[in-house]
Amino acid sequence: NEMLNKENPKVLLLASPNNPTGNGITPEELDVLLPNVPQSTIVIIDEAYASYVSSDTSYIKYFVDKYPNLIISRTLSKFYGLPGVRMGFSFVSKGMEKFSKYSNKYLGYHRISEDIAIAALKSDAHYRNIAETINEDRRLYEEEIGPIPGFKVYKSVANFILIKYPIELKDKLKAAFSEKGYVVKFMNEPDIDSHLRITFGRPEQNKAVREIIKAIAQQ
Template identity: 60%
Template sequence: MQQDMNFLDRNEFNFEPSEEVVKAFNNFDIKKLCFYTRIYGEGKKSIFSDFLSERYDINEQQIILGYGAEDLLKQAVHYFLTEGGSKTMLIPKYSWWYYKSIADEVAGTTLQYPVYENGDTFCYDFEGLKAMVDEVKPKILLVASPNNPTGNGLEPSELERLLQMVQPSTIVLVDEAYASFVSDDTSYVKKLVETYSNVVICRTLSKFYGLPGLRMGFGFVGRGEEMDRFTRYSNKYLGYDRLSEEIAIAALKSEEHYRHVANVMQEAREMYNREIAPLNGFKVYRSVANFILIKYPIELKEALQQAFADQSYKIKFMDEPGINTHMRITLGRREQNRTVCDTILHIAKQQ
């Protein structure tokens, strides 16, 4: 009998939603779908943006909502690359293919800035990036923290350093899809959006809160005329999905549940470092996201792929230049993590 497939290739959620999320779904008043939201009468866009305003202590007018973080990223790239002036966006050397794709959709130019391997992690070359920014004068500088697929993140002080190195005319677009795995301290977000008029920070419920199928993203923007125009462009006149709003609020109220899941993922990181890192030809990189990047001997690729297929597991084998000898593995349940680790150990011993 065919086993159920274990999807550990797209950084999805292999756990259960919180009880609060289940209750929000089961107790939803279906009649609400018969009417548009009434919160627009208060000058607000959504009960979710209102909730986020209180949670982050940020003006509701500086909060944007979208169909996942991918939608917010697309909105920002499409808007800022077409409003006039430069049509150039800088992205990390190793990053999500989607960034270039959405710039291509509006005939934008995408250039990669330096990211270098440093021990068991990857780092931004701030000096090299500063020189590139001064020369190119891009409209958008996109940073991902944590970054997919490398798993490294930026400290709040490093984000501020990036904002200080660009002109106010350059938008610093920050993809923080995985940021909640790093810390529950979000006080720096308020400081950045209140200090800098050219910052857009995007988050999602798809990763830490395990709801990629909900398609709910949120973001924060700086204050200023340009950002006011962007938020008007981004806002939905008739409101947002009323069921998704209530589920999203329930998810953000379930911190304890999702921190427990994050602890299981931390156990997996430690296991991979303890058991896979010492293997000949293998290297395990530090990660602050819900996945881990592992370098492996390329001659084992076919054997690893077949072994995972036999176990009904899907793993992401990277094919980008520079990291085409790496695999990215979503951190799942304990038994899934154990199976992946044992599979790698089995194949490695056959070298």
């Protein structure tokens, strides 16, 4: 509340799940936050990774009906693996209906992209199976890497995971990943420069990455 009152922002952008931490905002938490945002502030909730959390979207209608300054946006680039079609969709409240009237010629997509997007949305069961596999890999990271002294596995609901590691192992970890041909994001930003962000691959790839981490940690 203090920050909102001080800054009086035109737009409040919330990422859920957040990148790179992977944590999300629950509907219960949103219902505490949103009443404190002035209606003059447009609230955009970026749910690019939300489909990894759950297939339940019932909460969306509740929020867009209740809060007239709300836009909830999603993309097909992450969960559906279609960054090339440049497609997404949004749920807008009645107060934000002007955003639903943009012509597609200004948004850079065409009929073929639309057909691909609709086909992907109709194949949700296939993608849900992939999400369940990722859920299992998240659990394995937490079980295998979390207990290692000096390491911390952050709770994630996305298709990636953030891990804190002892900074003195950074060069060894980088060399080990490079030797095995794995590309892992080593964070360089302040406060998280001792963290790495791992995007989940196939189960066998995820296992190999965990084995690399454990081998370096045991040296």
